[in-house]
Amino acid sequence: xxxxxxxxxxxxxxxxxxxxxxxxxxxxxxxxxxxxxxxxxxxxxxxxxxxxxxxxxxxxxxxxxxxxxxxxxxxxxxxxxxxxxxxxxxxxxxxxxxxxxxxxxxxxxxxxxxxxxxxxxxxxxxxxxxxxxxxxxxxxxxxxxxxxxxxxxxxxxxxxxxxxxxxxxxxxxxxxxxxxxxxxxxxxxxxxxxxxxxxxxxxxxxxxxxxxxxxx
Ligand code: GRF
Numbered sequence: 001x002x003x004x005x006x007x008x009x010x011x012x013x014x015x016x017x018x019x020x021x022x023x024x025x026x027x028x029x030x031x032x033x034x035x036x037x038x039x040x041x042x043x044x045x046x047x048x049x050x051x052x053x054x055x056x057x058x059x060x061x062x063x064x065x066x067x068x069x070x071x072x073x074x075x076x077x078x079x080x081x082x083x084x085x086x087x088x089x090x091x092x093x094x095x096x097x098x099x100x101x102x103x104x105x106x107x108x109x110x111x112x113x114x115x116x117x118x119x120x121x122x123x124x125x126x127x128x129x130x131x132x133x134x135x136x137x138x139x140x141x142x143x144x145x146x147x148x149x150x151x152x153x154x155x156x157x158x159x160x161x162x163x164x165x166x167x168x169x170x171x172x173x174x175x176x177x178x179x180x181x182x183x184x185x186x187x188x189x190x191x192x193x194x195x196x197x198x199x200x201x202x203x204x205x206x207x208x209x210x211x212x213x214x215x216x
Contacts, residue, residue, distance in 0.1 A: 002029035002186040005081035007072070007089035008036050012043025013171065014087035014108055014178050019050050021179035026215040029186045032079035035072055037091060053079070059091070069097040076101075083185050086140060087178065095142055103192045105140040106185075108178045110170045112136060112152055117145035122170060123163040130157050133166070134208070135174045137181045139192060148197045150190060151177050154208040173209070176216040183215060 006015050015034065021027040034047050034054040047054035055075055062068040076084060077100070086093075086107040098105055111121035112134045125133040134154045141147035153173035157166060184190050189200040202211035
């Protein structure tokens with residue numbers, strides 16, 4: 001069975017969507033450990049409620065990023081993690097970290113990348129005047145929110161949207177495409193060919209989510 005490690009910094013609603021998918025029998029994986037770089041993250045409370053192992057690893061406890069990442073890698077390996085899921089983890093991981101999990105670190109970002117990479121993607125979409133934005137799950141590489149895309153969902157921007165209302169509309173799709181991607185990994189169907197990622201046997205060409213969701 002696939003064993004995942006989830007890295008978080010805050011609220012953890014995407015973590016919750018994965019937990020719910022596992023509990024509902026839609027994801028055949030288990031969560032080995034949740035690691036937070038923020039001791040106040042609400043995600044940690046979710047772990048307590050669901051009796052999921054969690055660990056706080058603080059950047060300031062290490063002299064440099066390398067030491068901090070070494071500790072995260074150590075904990076993930078100790079727990080036998082074979083897929084790392086960034087679910088609102090607010091730090092950039094170095095090539096050193098990524099080399100330990102080649103093509104096995106994924107991230108959820110609230111835009112149709114490469115649009116609106118980095119922080120406050122939803123606010124940027126409103127301010128830009130976009131009419132369609134969305135969310136993406138991608139393989140993490142050395143760029144910020146720029147790695148190979150696995151799945152994207154398109155979400156409309158409405159005339160009276162604020163950052164908050166748009167974020168909420170996008171989040172509903174985040175909570176579907178991220179758990180679905182974890183299940184695709186669990187089924188061994190994700191193939192990475194350079195920048196292009198394919199989910200074997202998935203139905204392509206549908207909207208608003210491409211490839212089509214199967215269980216979520
Ligand atoms: C989400 O919007 C995600 O796309 C972004 O950070 C936010 C995390 O939310 N990377 P949550 O902690 O999962 O509720």
